[in-house]
Amino acid sequence: MTLRIAATLSVLSLALLAGCASQPAAPEQTAAGVEDRTPSAVVASPPAVAPVTSAKPNPYDLAALKDPNSPLSKRSVYFDYDSYVVKGEYQALLGHHARFLAANGQMKMLIQGNADERGSREYNLALGQKRAEAVKRALMLLGAREDQLEAVSLGEEKPVCMESTESCWAQNRRGDMLYSGEF
Amino acid sequence: MKTNWLPRLAGAWLGAFALLAHAQLSIEITGAGAQRLPIAIADFSGERVVAQALGSVIRADLERSGLFQIVDAPAVGMNENSAPNYIEWRSRGADALAAGSVTAQPDGSYATRFRLHDTVKQAAIAGQAYAHTSAQLRATAHRIADAIYEKLTGERGIFSTRIAYVVKSAGRFELMIADADGNGAQAALASREPIMSPAWSPDGTKLAYVSFEAKKPIVYVHDLASGRRYVVANYKGSNSAPAWSPDGKRIAVVLTRDGHSQIYLVNADGSGPTRFAASPGIDTEPQFSPDGKFIYFTSDRGGSPQIYRQPVAGGAAERVTFDGSYNVTPRLSPDGRSMAFVTRDGGRFRIAIMDLGTRQVQVLTDTAKDESPSFSPNGRMILFATEVGGRGVLAAVSADGRVKQRLSVQAADVREPAWGPFIP
Numbered sequence: 321m322t323l324r325i326a327a328t329l330s331v332l333s334l335a336l337l338a339g340c341a342s343q344p345a346a347p348e349q350t351a352a353g354v355e356d357r358t359p360s361a362v363v364a365s366p367p368a369v370a371p372v373t374s375a376k377p378n379p380y381d382l383a384a385l386k387d388p389n390s391p392l393s394k395r396s397v398y399f400d401y402d403s404y405v406v407k408g409e410y411q412a413l414l415g416h417h418a419r420f421l422a423a424n425g426q427m428k429m430l431i432q433g434n435a436d437e438r439g440s441r442e443y444n445l446a447l448g449q450k451r452a453e454a455v456k457r458a459l460m461l462l463g464a465r466e467d468q469l470e471a472v473s474l475g476e477e478k479p480v481c482m483e484s485t486e487s488c489w490a491q492n493r494r495g496d497m498l499y500s501g502e503f
Numbered sequence: 504m505k506t507n508w509l510p511r512l513a514g515a516w517l518g519a520f521a522l523l524a525h526a527q528l529s530i531e532i533t534g535a536g537a538q539r540l541p542i543a544i545a546d547f548s549g550e551r552v553v554a555q556a557l558g559s560v561i562r563a564d565l566e567r568s569g570l571f572q573i574v575d576a577p578a579v580g581m582n583e584n585s586a587p588n589y590i591e592w593r594s595r596g597a598d599a600l601a602a603g604s605v606t607a608q609p610d611g612s613y614a615t616r617f618r619l620h621d622t623v624k625q626a627a628i629a630g631q632a633y634a635h636t637s638a639q640l641r642a643t644a645h646r647i648a649d650a651i652y653e654k655l656t657g658e659r660g661i662f663s664t665r666i667a668y669v670v671k672s673a674g675r676f677e678l679m680i681a682d683a684d685g686n687g688a689q690a691a692l693a694s695r696e697p698i699m700s701p702a703w704s705p706d707g708t709k710l711a712y713v714s715f716e717a718k719k720p721i722v723y724v725h726d727l728a729s730g731r732r733y734v735v736a737n738y739k740g741s742n743s744a745p746a747w748s749p750d751g752k753r754i755a756v757v758l759t760r761d762g763h764s765q766i767y768l769v770n771a772d773g774s775g776p777t778r779f780a781a782s783p784g785i786d787t788e789p790q791f792s793p794d795g796k797f798i799y800f801t802s803d804r805g806g807s808p809q810i811y812r813q814p815v816a817g818g819a820a821e822r823v824t825f826d827g828s829y830n831v832t833p834r835l836s837p838d839g840r841s842m843a844f845v846t847r848d849g850g851r852f853r854i855a856i857m858d859l860g861t862r863q864v865q866v867l868t869d870t871a872k873d874e875s876p877s878f879s880p881n882g883r884m885i886l887f888a889t890e891v892g893g894r895g896v897l898a899a900v901s902a903d904g905r906v907k908q909r910l911s912v913q914a915a916d917v918r919e920p921a922w923g924p925f926i927p
Contacts, residue, residue, distance in 0.1 A: 402829075439852060440831040440845055440874060441699050441919070442744045443801055443808055445713075445720060446757065446764035446785040449741050453762055472719045473741045473759070477697035484893070503718065 368412040380416075380423040385499060391416040397455055399493040401436070404450035406458050406495075414455070417497055418462030425465070430503040431455045432496045433473045434480075436489035441475055448473030455495040528668075528685030528897070528917070532567060534907030539572040540655060543597035547617070548582040549605035553640065557605055557615065560644035561651070564662040564684065568652065568883075569906030576600075583618040589625040598623055601651055612636050617647050619654055629654040641686060661879045665923040666886060667691075667701040667710055668897060672915035678712060680727065683879075683922075685910055691725060701921045702745045704771075710921075711735060711745035711754055722756050724771070735773040746790045746798075747771075748815075755779065755789035755798055766800055780813055780820060791815070792835050799823065799833035799842065810844055824857070826864065832875065836882045841902065843867075843876040843885050854887050856902060867904040877922045878902075886920045 370391060384390040397410045406414070421427055433452030435444035452471035460466055481488035544562050547554040565571040574597040581587065581602035592600050603617030618630040631650055635643045642663065649660030661683055670677045676698045681688035692698060696715035703710060704724075711724045720741045725732040736742040740759030747754055752771055757764050766779040766789045780786050782804040789800045797812045802820070804811075807828040813820040824830035829847035836842070839859070846855045846864075851871040857864045872890040879886065879899075884906070886899045891909070895916035899908040911917060 438850075438872075439829065439847065440788065440801070440808075442757070442788045443785070443831050445699075445741060445743050446787040449759045449764050450785060453759075471740060471759075474697075474715070475699075475720075477699065477715060 369415060370412065378423070380420045382424060382427075384420065392420055395497045397451075397495040397497075398490060399451050399495070401489070401493065402447070404447060404454050406454045411458070411462075414458045415462050418459045418464045421459065421464035421468050425468070426500075428468050428470070428500045429459070429464070430498045431459075431469060431471045432478075432498065433471065434478060434492055434494045434496070435473075435476045436492040437476045437479060437484070438489065441477070445473050445475030445477075448475045451493075451495045455497065528681055528688060528910045528912055530567060530685050531909045531911075532569065532907070533898075533909055534900075534905060535569040536901070536905050539570060540598055541572045541574045541596050542599040542601070542651070542655070543574040543576040543592060543595065545576040545581040545600065545602040546578055547603045547605050547615075548580065550607060553605050553607075553613070553637075556640060557603075557644045557647075560641055560684075561601070561648045564645060564648035564660075565651065567684065567908065568660075569901060569908075570652075570656060583616040583630060587620055587622070589620070589622045592620075592622045599651075599655060601647075603647070608634075613640070613643075615643050615647075617650075619651055641682070645682070645684075658883065659881045659925060661881050661883070661922075661925075663926050664880055665707070665926075667703065667919075667921045667923065668888075668917055669698050669701070669919040670912055670915045670917055671697075671895070678710070678725075680710075691727060691730075699919050700744055701919060702747055703921055703923045704747050705749055705751045705924060707924045707926060711747065713743045713745070722754075724754075724773075733773065735769060735771075736767075736776070738776075744787050744789060748791050749793055749795045755791065757787045757789065766798065779815075788832050790833055790835060793837055793839040799835060801831045801833065810842070823859075824864075830855075834876045834878060834885075836878050836902065837880055838882055843878060843902075845873060845876065854885060854900060856885070865904065867900045867902075868898070870898065873898075875919055875921075877920050879922050880925045884908075884922075886922050888918045888920055 384392050394413050397406060431452040433448030435447045452473055456469045456471040459469060479492045481491040544558055547557050562573050566573050574595055582604040583602060585602055587600055600620045600622055601617055605613055605615045607613055613635050616632045618627050621628045629650060633643045645662040648662040652660035664683045665680055666683055667680050670679055674695060676694050677690045678692040678698045679688045680691050694716045699713045701710050701712040709724055709726050713720045713722055720743045721734060722736040722742045722745050723732050724735050735754055736756045736758060738758050738760035742758055744757040745754050753768050754771055756767055756769055758767050764785050764787045766786050767776045768779050769776045782802055784803040786800055786802045789798045791798055796815060798815055799810060799812045801808055802811050808831050809822060810824040810830050810833045811820045811822050827846055830844055832845045834843045842857045842859055844855055845852050852873050853866050854868045854873045854876050855864050855866045870889040874888045876885050876887045884899045884901055889898050895918045897910040897917050897920045
């Protein structure tokens with residue numbers, strides 16, 4: 321089972337890489353073929369691909385990273401309590417980042433997983449690692465290379481919001497994507 | 504002699520207090536045992552400042568244990584050689600009485616002696632002499648309290664042991680080492696990045712811990728006397744949750760070098776990592792049983808975080824906790840008969856204890872954000888982290904749930920306690 325998934329994933333990422341190389345402007349690609357066999361940590365709902373107008377320059381060139389209007393400016397994926405499942409709503413965002421990484425093979429990404437303050441610090445460190453890994457696997461599924469990605473956990477140690485409220489906790493259950501030069 | 508030691512000693516004390524005041528742990532007793540043994544500690548004879556300091560440390564130690572009730576002792580000028588009037592001490596309500604002396608020696612050191620009496624049996628039952636410096640005054644008082652405690656309860660005292668904990672204040676993390684009564688706190692490591700999971704080596708000379716100072720969690724071992732340290736685990740991803748084997752030769756760590764958090768065993772110098780357990784999910788928080796035969800750990804392999812154990816020599820993992828959907832952080836009592844852990848009940852996280860023979864569970868605390876339980880080396884108390892008024896504090900509860908203490912530092916968050924072993 322595990323082997324089959326791995327094989328399926330790598331075939332798919334090869335397909336995506338090939339697609340990206342010939343057609344950088346985001347080919348329509350759905351993950352429908354693997355949906356049934358996808359491990360629980362990766363939700364492979366069809367990515368909503370933002371249309372790219374021909375007038376624009378390449379949306380995945382390096383400058384796009386610094387463009388506040390680029391979808392690449394969004395760097396966080398949020399998780400449910402005690403969960404490391406990437407929700408379907410983040411597939412489009414992860415698709416943009418995966419295509420950017422595919423188009424810029426020299427770029428690397430550090431994915432930092434975070435947890436809210438509740439419960440054991442060590443368990444939360446492991447939970448943060450699972451979240452970072454889930455983001456990493458989603459990016460690989462969508463076309464990034466494994467050697468571009470490192471997943472680490474900050475556990476509950478680096479909260480962005482300090483109050484003991486649900487809205488605060490929700491902000492802290494997070495995976496952050498940092499590019500070369502940002503970490 | 505008599506004229507020159509006092510200012511010297513007083514100066515040393517003031518200096519020490521000034522240095523340590525910012526990080527001083529203060530201990531508040533919030534619950535005591537049902538039956539407390541009434542004991543009187545007569546003022547020691549000798550130079551007043553030194554003798555009073557000795558007496559007050561001994562009384563505070565015994566009182567904090569929750570097992571003794573301190574009976575007021577009038578200034579009767581006793582020492583270890585006095586023959587007490589047992590009838591009179593009994594009439595004051597004291598079932599036990601300690602008296603002693605502290606004598607300045609020509610070389611500036613001290614000789615301290617005490618004798619413990621059972622006023623019911625009307626007999627001296629223990630006594631000891633100690634040679635020490637002025638800097639070792641508190642340590643001597645703790646030794647005397649340990650001797651009294653052991654004679655009267657039958658179990659070893661923990662007043663001479665040390666604790667480690669992490670203080671967070673204004674973007675600064677400090678790994679502190681203090682006496683079990685919170686005194687003499689010293690920073691072993693200060694960092695702008697988080698520090699977590701300190702674990703004492705079985706001989707008490709080293710601490711393993713996780714530091715984020717290199718922007719990711721890495722496991723270090725730190726020799727306390729020399730301040731030297733080395734990296735035990737720095738692999739791709741996260742490295743965490745160190746736990747020493749009882750013989751001090753190996754350390755269990757959690758690595759993510761194969762993707763997700765799994766338990767490995769490494770030699771104490773960090774060499775030779777071997778995978779210990781395998782699961783598709785999270786395995787973390789390993790701890791050896793005191794006989795070294797099992798590793799207890801937290802895993803979500805069954806769908807929710809629960810405690811399992813697996814033989815170190817090889818074999819299948821066995822689930823240990825079943826009630827509730829969140830049971831984590833297994834910590835075995837020194838006799839190996841019970842296990843403290845954190846259990847979630849509704850939205851509250853509490854310290855519970857399981858009798859490993861009967862598998863019966865008792866919840867020990869009524870706070871809501873309890874973490875990181877750590878047994879005292881005599882198994883009597885469990886030190887843990889909790890939150891009071893939005894601030895991290897340490898608290899301790901006896902293994903029977905009766906005695907409760909709270910330890911806090913002014914204007915800082917205290918967390919990640921680890922109670923050190925007996926000092927030989």
